[in-house]
Amino acid sequence: TRTPVNVTVTGAAGQIGYALLFRIASGHLLGADVPVKLRLLEIPQGLKAAEGTAMELVDCAFPLLQGIDISDDPNVAFDGANVALLVGARPRTKGMERGDLLEANGGIFKPQGAAINAHAADDIKVLVVGNPANTNALIAQAAAPDVPRERFTAMTRLDHNRALGQLSKKTGVPVSEIKKVTIWGNHSATQYPDIFHAELAGKNAAEAVNDEKWLAEDFIPTVAKRGAAIIEARGASSAASAASAALNHVNTWVNGTAEGDWTSMAVPSDGSYGVPEGLISSFPVTTSNGSYEIVQGLEINEFSRTRIDASVQELVEEREAVRALGLI
Numbered sequence: 001t002r003t004p005v006n007v008t009v010t011g012a013a014g015q016i017g018y019a020l021l022f023r024i025a026s027g028h029l030l031g032a033d034v035p036v037k038l039r040l041l042e043i044p045q046g047l048k049a050a051e052g053t054a055m056e057l058v059d060c061a062f063p064l065l066q067g068i069d070i071s072d073d074p075n076v077a078f079d080g081a082n083v084a085l086l087v088g089a090r091p092r093t094k095g096m097e098r099g100d101l102l103e104a105n106g107g108i109f110k111p112q113g114a115a116i117n118a119h120a121a122d123d124i125k126v127l128v129v130g131n132p133a134n135t136n137a138l139i140a141q142a143a144a145p146d147v148p149r150e151r152f153t154a155m156t157r158l159d160h161n162r163a164l165g166q167l168s169k170k171t172g173v174p175v176s177e178i179k180k181v182t183i184w185g186n187h188s189a190t191q192y193p194d195i196f197h198a199e200l201a202g203k204n205a206a207e208a209v210n211d212e213k214w215l216a217e218d219f220i221p222t223v224a225k226r227g228a229a230i231i232e233a234r235g236a237s238s239a240a241s242a243a244s245a246a247l248n249h250v251n252t253w254v255n256g257t258a259e260g261d262w263t264s265m266a267v268p269s270d271g272s273y274g275v276p277e278g279l280i281s282s283f284p285v286t287t288s289n290g291s292y293e294i295v296q297g298l299e300i301n302e303f304s305r306t307r308i309d310a311s312v313q314e315l316v317e318e319r320e321a322v323r324a325l326g327l328i
């Protein structure tokens with residue numbers, strides 16, 4: 001029998017938490033043969049709802065679920081964590097400036113990073129989902145100097161999956177035959193979904209689509225603004241798809257990308273593709289044996305260059321803002 005993996009989930013009582021926890025417990029995070037222990041972190045007002053969710057988890061009698069702990073103390077919730085999904089964040093409310101938003105999230109991600117530094121397991125892997133995800137990941141990373149910096153990642157897998165969905169809808173090629181799509185930059189409206197290296201049933205996607213107007217005026221804005229479109233349609237933000245993408249992100253990180261394919265993850269830049277070193281920016285990555293590498297050597301055309309640069313510039317500004325606030 002394998003020792004259970006400790007999975008810490010913050011914002012456990014939220015929408016994404018509710019869509020995420022049952023699937024973690026049923027083996028969709030790490031695999032159908034890996035037992036898990038859940039460690040749920042909430043703020044005091046969220047504890048009661050988290051306890052209700054924990055009751056339901058018990059009632060599912062998942063064979064892989066070997067325990068649930070709930071706390072409002074990051075030092076407890078991250079104790080022994082092997083995987084941390086940082087979902088809880090402070091949303092932007094009406095009239096809130098970016099500086100206020102970053103400061104409020106600094107108040108969450110700085111102590112959580114410090115708790116990870118002090119208490120998590122040596123093999124800790126961190127995925128930040130809560131927005132602004134890339135910069136929240138940077139804040140947590142800065143507060144955890146003893147953890148290898150590449151263990152802090154942010155989620156652009158939902159954007160990646162949205163791009164697969166839109167390409168499939170446009171071309172009729174099933175998602176299973178679409179490869180090498182890339183999301184570059186920030187998980188925000190400036191992100192750049194790139195299909196110039198993508199393959200549709202073995203053919204170059206940009207050539208197969210052969211419609212730059214659709215690319216510029218339909219595909220890219222549809223993927224980048226999908227979150228707002230979901231809110232408009234559903235009356236609530238994307239939760240099941242976000243949870244599904246979080247499972248995909250960690251599962252791919254742990255279990256590897258398929259031969260001949262890659263995925264998109266926001267990871268600390270090593271300077272590749274002109275992205276300033278240290279920024280947590282989305283790249284094409286391959287994974288194996290629990291680690292990842294940024295795909296090297298892709299040719300970046302003019303169309304892509306402008307869009308990557310614009311999104312990276314936004315990350316540079318966010319980093320400057322949190323630096324000015326003393327958060328990193």
Ligand code: NAI
Nearest residue numbers: 011013014015016041042043046088089130131155158242
């Ligand atoms: P929600 O508001 O339903 O839930 C958030 C939960 O986090 C609440 O239960 C709240 O009490 C909790 N929380 C707040 N501060 C906390 C703290 N310091 N420690 C622990 N828990 C805390 O929100 P939802 O829909 O679950 O979304 C969560 C986050 O995910 C949001 O920031 C949202 O913008 C982001 N998101 C990111 C996506 C991505 O692709 N990267 C996609 C969709 C959502």
